[in-house]
Amino acid sequence: MNNQEFVPFLKKNWEDAGFTKPALIQSEVYTPIMEGENLVGIAPTGSGKTLAYLLPLINKLEAGMASQILVLTSSQELAMQVVEVARKWLAGSGMKVQALIGGANVKRQQEALKKKPELLIGTPGRVLELITAKKIKASTIRTLVFDEVDQLIQGQSLQLIQKILKASDNEAQHLYFSATADVVLEELHRFEAELLVVDVSKEDDSQGDVQHFYLETSDRKKVEQLRRLLNLPAFWGMIFFNQLSDMGSAEEKLRFHHLPIVGLASDQSKMLRKNAIEQFKKHQALGLLTTDLASRGLDIEKLPFVINVDVPLSEESYLHRAGRVGRMGETGTVISFVTPQEKSDLTKIAKKLDLKLAPIYLFGGELLTEEPVKQSEPKKKKSKKNKGKRRK
Known part of the structure; x- marks a missing residue:
């Protein structure tokens, strides 16, 4: 991965952020994502996984074409955080990102979708609701990202994911990311026959002390x-x-x-x-x-x-x-x-x-970090018994 490969607005944002080199997971997945491969990205928490998928995907975005990328997250908090990051890196492009999370006003989200945002980020329940209501054209989604995938394919969330996958284009690129995606690799291979696994968890040294x-x-x-x-x-x-x-x-x-x-x-x-x-x-x-x-x-x-x-x-x-x-x-x-x-x-x-x-x-x-030495209480002095003869 080289920032010289970025489109001009992305290159400027990279320089403005003061980045000198990519994190290990970012450099390892950049080319396969740019080439449209389906992959699983595994890296420690806090090692730059969000930018690992956002940078190549934003670099490929086409202005004015709605719903090209859909990022699904395991929580509302994570969705809003990814939205913040995406907005920062889309600066100067004229392109839009839209949050689609449960608990927020669905009518406002429907209105925002009419403005044809290129990048959608949301939670599975609300995204499926909007796909079912035909407010999102699932056929236009080129890339589906599953952030914290081991959480997304558990319990009720799994059924929602399966329905979203069924509604989307079979040719869409699928990207799965998590620090612990290795525990669900077997399940992921049921979704995808061929998956490139990029695991840098042992080599990554970005974790601090x-x-x-x-x-x-x-x-x-x-x-x-x-x-x-x-x-x-x-x-x-x-x-x-x-x-x-x-x-x-x-x-x-x-x-x-x-x-x-x-x-x-x-x-x-x-x-x-x-x-x-x-x-x-x-x-x-x-x-x-x-x-x-x-x-x-x-x-x-x-x-x-x-x-x-x-x-x-x-x-x-x-x-x-x-x-x-x-x-x-x-x-x-x-x-x-x-x-x-x-x-x-x-x-x-x-x-x-x-x-x-x-x-x-x-x-x-x-x-x-060492067990404190507790001071012992001072011993009470024994009262001396009167050894003199008792007066009668």
């Missing part, structure tokens, strides 16, 4: 540990729970202590979720409480901490949560709260992911 720790505690004390973390001067982090109910309970208790936190949950409206992310990005909130909803795609620049209040339920979940830090060479810290019973579960995950795991301690308003 991320340290992984565990903090031993009890279930009852987990919220108290969070309260202490949020009072540390340098703390700013994403805080993950396995269950929405546990997250809600913790949020309520932390708000009682007037701590600067926001929650990001699947049962919130689009506006509430957007506001939560904005407040967190602007450091108006020091803690973003969420579930695995926010473990994929959400790019918070220079985020220093990820906290797992609950041990993730799988290696994939741990990998995506931890991937919120250490993006594009930055440093970061991942701390998992563990009860004595949960410690073995975390150790198994770390072993499978080949992570160095060390204990960490919260003591005296600081995070310590």
Whole structure:
């Protein structure tokens, strides 16, 4: 991949962004995408996968021709983030990108589609709704991108994807991307007989220095540990729970202590979720409480901490949560709260992911990597018994 191959507006945007060379995944997939190949792109979280597919596809776009590219994402948050990136790189082209996500006004989206945007980015449910209503001409889609594909081909989402594929042109190019797409390669080969697999996860060195720790505690004390973390001067982090109910309970208790936190949950409206992310990005909130909803795609620049209040339920979940830090060479810290019973579960995950795991301690308003020496209480002096004779 060479920026000299870019069309003029894209070359200017590359130079304005101050880029000198592409990330590994970007250089490896550029030519096959330009040549129309179907492929699976696998690279670590935060290694530049979004631009890996957007740059060659934008370079091939034709102005005035509607719905050439459709990017499907696993969440509304990821869709809006990809829209932001696409707008930045389309600057100066006169071409348009349109978000198509659930929770937003469908009539406004239908009106926007009349302006013939060249690039569409959305969630499967809303996209299928617009295809069924004939507001999107699926036959004009030249390339379909599946971002966080391992999430997209699970449960109800899989049925939506199959219907979208059935409605689109059989000759359309299909691109599948995720940090953990390797776990669904067998399923992907059912969609595509011939797929080029580009896996740079072992060679990619864009991951920054991320340290992984565990903090031993009890279930009852987990919220108290969070309260202490949020009072540390340098703390700013994403805080993950396995269950929405546990997250809600913790949020309520932390708000009682007037701590600067926001929650990001699947049962919130689009506006509430957007506001939560904005407040967190602007450091108006020091803690973003969420579930695995926010473990994929959400790019918070220079985020220093990820906290797992609950041990993730799988290696994939741990990998995506931890991937919120250490993006594009930055440093970061991942701390998992563990009860004595949960410690073995975390150790198994770390072993499978080949992570160095060390204990960490919260003591005296600081995070310590060595167990603090607790001062023993001074011994009470024994009272001397009166050895004199008792007077009668």
